[in-house]
Amino acid sequence: MRFVVSGGGTGGHIYPALAISRGLKEKYPGAEVLYVGTTQGMEADIVCKENLPFRGIVASGLERKLSLHNLLVLWQAGRGFWQAAGIIRQWRPDAVIGTGGYVCGPVVLAAALRRVPTLIHEQNAFPGITNRILSRFAGCVAVTFADSIKYFPNPNKVRLTGLPVRPEILTAERKTALEKLGLSHDRFLLLSFGGSRGARAINEAMVSVIKKFANDPRLSIIHVTGTLGYQEFIDNAAASGINLDKIGNVTIMSYAYNMQDALGAANLVVSRAGAATLAELTVMGIPSILIPYPHAAENHQEFNARALEKENAALVVLDRELNGEVLCGKIAELLDYRDKLSAMSAASKRLGKRDALKDIIECVDELIKARNK
Numbered sequence: 333m334r335f336v337v338s339g340g341g342t343g344g345h346i347y348p349a350l351a352i353s354r355g356l357k358e359k360y361p362g363a364e365v366l367y368v369g370t371t372q373g374m375e376a377d378i379v380c381k382e383n384l385p386f387r388g389i390v391a392s393g394l395e396r397k398l399s400l401h402n403l404l405v406l407w408q409a410g411r412g413f414w415q416a417a418g419i420i421r422q423w424r425p426d427a428v429i430g431t432g433g434y435v436c437g438p439v440v441l442a443a444a445l446r447r448v449p450t451l452i453h454e455q456n457a458f459p460g461i462t463n464r465i466l467s468r469f470a471g472c473v474a475v476t477f478a479d480s481i482k483y484f485p486n487p488n489k490v491r492l493t494g495l496p497v498r499p500e501i502l503t504a505e506r507k508t509a510l511e512k513l514g515l516s517h518d519r520f521l522l523l524s525f526g527g528s529r530g531a532r533a534i535n536e537a538m539v540s541v542i543k544k545f546a547n548d549p550r551l552s553i554i555h556v557t558g559t560l561g562y563q564e565f566i567d568n569a570a571a572s573g574i575n576l577d578k579i580g581n582v583t584i585m586s587y588a589y590n591m592q593d594a595l596g597a598a599n600l601v602v603s604r605a606g607a608a609t610l611a612e613l614t615v616m617g618i619p620s621i622l623i624p625y626p627h628a629a630e631n632h633q634e635f636n637a638r639a640l641e642k643e644n645a646a647l648v649v650l651d652r653e654l655n656g657e658v659l660c661g662k663i664a665e666l667l668d669y670r671d672k673l674s675a676m677s678a679a680s681k682r683l684g685k686r687d688a689l690k691d692i693i694e695c696v697d698e699l700i701k702a703r704n705k
């Protein structure tokens with residue numbers, strides 16, 4: 333069997349695509365999966381570490397106003413479509429799966445026009461523009477939140493599956509993860525990151541958190557700055573009088589390629605409220621302090637975060653209310669009241685959908701069988 337998966341731009345689209353690739357290989361032993369993305373998105377870097385064949389095409393997004401940039405985008409969209417059509421013709425996939433981001437548009441469309449079975453996955457409570465358009469052509473639309481179903485014109489095609497989490501995250505274990513990270517079993521681990529690209533507001537607040545908890549014997553801290561924000565974070569920490577070399581309980585990373593270990597070992601996570609992150613937190617039953625990115629389309633991260641807050645699985649701090657003092661206060665409260673933390677952890681776990689990947693692979697299988705009838 334041969335498959336094409338496509339999803340691009342940020343980790344939130346890429347990791348579900350990688351999880352689906354693994355699921356396909358498990359379901360169909362010997363299956364070959366080709367990843368189609370853009371060469372300038374994060375996918376080029378992340379996918380090559382997965383040993384999956386990768387092909388790049390051109391794609392970018394329209395600005396929501398009349399502009400010269402949009403003319404370039406339309407020209408690129410045409411070019412991207414021909415590149416995608418060429419790939420589909422040569423690779424002859426049995427099915428094509430898109431997980432969002434502009435790059436999926438031409439890939440899923442080219443496949444659907446050749447009558448190749450297609451499935452798209454929507455991660456957010458409010459669907460992205462690419463998926464809303466593609467849903468008209470795709471054979472199946474798998475969604476994470478029931479709330480998103482109403483935005484798709486043909487509800488009969490929609491299946492509520494949840495968001496597929498990478499298998500290594502599903503199976504991560506605290507003891508092994510702590511050992512891999514070289515961290516003590518007796519300490520509480522606070523993990524903070526701002527989604528796949530990092531978040532300046534979280535980086536700024538974490539400077540105060542690190543200052544407050546530096547060398548505190550109760551806890552270890554792993555803070556992931558995002559590749560772009562790394563140097564700024566290091567400079568800000570130094571300007572605040574923090575000597576990171578002299579602090580034994582803090583690890584700073586620009587990007588965590590081993591998220592299964594970081595999440596596997598964490599007792600508490602501070603993060604943005606991207607859908608893939610929330611799916612990972614809930615399948616692992618990790619309590620969190622969520623700071624939704626305020627400029628996400630239709631403010632969808634706040635909707636995502638409130639869904640966890642409502643079930644007592646997370647505390648929510650709005651970006652405009654965030655500062656070092658507020659974040660230190662919330663962390664200290666959860667460190668001191670472990671019963672509250674345990675209750676949040678249990679609530680988080682109740683929300684996790686561990687079967688999402690299996691359900692999506694079943695949908696793909698049904699599409700293939702329906703075509704071969």
Ligand SMILES: CC(=O)N[C@H]1[C@@H](OP(=O)(O)OP(=O)(O)OC[C@H]2O[C@@H](n3ccc(=O)[nH]c3=O)[C@H](O)[C@@H]2O)O[C@H](CO)[C@@H](O)[C@@H]1O
Pocket residue numbers: 342343344345347432455456525526527528529556586587588589590591604605606607608609610612625628629632633
């Ligand atoms: C600003 C914005 O619009 N962000 C969107 C984007 O976010 P973004 O890409 O930040 O999305 P998510 O939080 O959903 O996913 C991040 C993914 O990257 C992984 N990770 C992150 C950091 C790191 O160092 N290592 C690592 O592996 C996480 O484990 C997770 O799997 O896509 C998501 C899914 O459509 C949306 O819900 C988010 O709103």
